[in-house]
Amino acid sequence: ETGVTQTPRHLVMGMTNKKSLKCEQHLGHNAMYWYKQSAKKPLELMFVYSLEERVENNSVPSRFSPECPNSSHLFLHLHTLQPEDSALYLCASSQAVGEETQYFGPGTRLLVL
Amino acid sequence: GQQLNQSPQSMFIQEGEDVSMNCTSSSIFNTWLWYKQEPGEGPVLLIALYKAGELTSNGRLTAQFGITRKDSFLNISASIPSDVGIYFCAESGNTPLVFGKGTRLSVIA
Numbered sequence: 001e002t003g004v005t006q007t008p009r010h011l012v013m014g015m016t017n018k019k020s021l022k023c024e025q026h027l028g029h030n031a032m033y034w035y036k037q038s039a040k041k042p043l044e045l046m047f048v049y050s051l052e053e054r055v056e057n058n059s060v061p062s063r064f065s066p067e068c069p070n071s072s073h074l075f076l077h078l079h080t081l082q083p084e085d086s087a088l089y090l091c092a093s094s095q096a097v098g099e100e101t102q103y104f105g106p107g108t109r110l111l112v113l
Numbered sequence: 114g115q116q117l118n119q120s121p122q123s124m125f126i127q128e129g130e131d132v133s134m135n136c137t138s139s140s141i142f143n144t145w146l147w148y149k150q151e152p153g154e155g156p157v158l159l160i161a162l163y164k165a166g167e168l169t170s171n172g173r174l175t176a177q178f179g180i181t182r183k184d185s186f187l188n189i190s191a192s193i194p195s196d197v198g199i200y201f202c203a204e205s206g207n208t209p210l211v212f213g214k215g216t217r218l219s220v221i222a
Contacts, residue, residue, distance in 0.1 A: 004155070033209065042117070043156075043201070043212040056209065090155050102210060104155030 003027040004105035006091050012111045013081065021076040021108045023091030031097040032074040034066060037088040037107070049074060050097045081112045117202055117213035125219045126192055134216040135186040136202030144205040145178050145185040150215070151198040159200075160187070194220050 003026045013019050025032065034046040048056035049068040063085075065077040074091055088109050092102040119136045126132055136145070144163055148156035160171050162178035162185060169176055175188045189196055199215040 040214070042214045045209055048209055092155070097209065098205070101158055101161065104157070106154050 004091060004093055004103050006089075006105035006108050008108055009106065010109045010111075012113065013078070014113055015081060015083070017081075018077070018079040020078065021089055021091075021110075023074040023076075023105055025072055025074075025091075025093040025103070025105075027093055027103060029093040029095050029103075030071055031094045031099065032068060032071070033092040033094075033102065034074065034076055035090040035092065035104075037090055043090070047076075048097060055097055078110075081110075083112050086110055086112045117204060117211060119200075119202055119213035119216050121216060122214070123217040123219070125221060128192060128194060128220055128222050130192055132189040132192055132196070132218060133186060134200060134218075135184060136213050137184040138204060139183070141182045142204040143182075145176070146203040146205065146210070147174075147176050147185070147187050148201040148203060148212075149198045150201065156201055189218075192218075192220050194222050196220050 005024050007022045030051050032049045036044045036046055045058050046060045047066045052068045063080050067075040088107045090107045091105040094102045117136055117138050146161050147159045149159050150156040159174055160169050160176040162169055162176055165178055165182045166180050167178040173190045178185055197220050199217050201215045202213045203210045
């Protein structure tokens with residue numbers, strides 16, 4: 001049990017849809033992360049939040065919009081996605097940014113049609 | 114950017130066999146991490162290494178931080194079916210984690 005939950009676990013959306021991914025951590029951590037995992041590619045860091053402030057944005061297209069209303073919740077808002085955005089989106093948390101022990105959620109499997 | 118090279122990319126082994134996989138980097142890092150990801154789940158931390166030359170065990174798993182601080186290996190002894198998954202190495206310098214592409218392990222009963 002990782003203490004990091006993600007919803008939904010699976011999502012199918014059209015390119016014109018708007019949807020949101022949700023992550024919640026119950027570990028009292030101050031840092032939260034969004035990663036993208038595509039087949040045959042390394043985990044790609046997308047966004048990093050520390051105490052609700054975005055501290056890193058790894059050149060992610062604007063069709064992905066993160067939101068961190070508090071240190072326990074992290075959202076990823078999706079709009080006008082492309083089929084190549086289909087992937088597993090993983091949320092993680094750690095005590096602090098740079099703290100190497102990151103705890104991952106189970107991910108949201110996204111398919112864009 | 115920083116890159117981690119993991120090998121092999123995939124392995125098929127018989128239950129009971131020992132497994133060895135490694136990870137190399139062109140840069141020096143302060144911390145090496147090994148994660149395991151099972152199907153339908155997120156990665157779970159197995160072992161963390163903090164010192165060059167450090168050898169750490171966690172049950173049937175043993176990992177070592179290379180002396181040059183540019184490589185690490187992970188060994189699994191007496192493999193069992195539940196060892197199936199993707200094993201990722203990751204490094205932590207002063208930036209958030211960088212992950213390798215993973216070694217996919219299949220265990221044949």
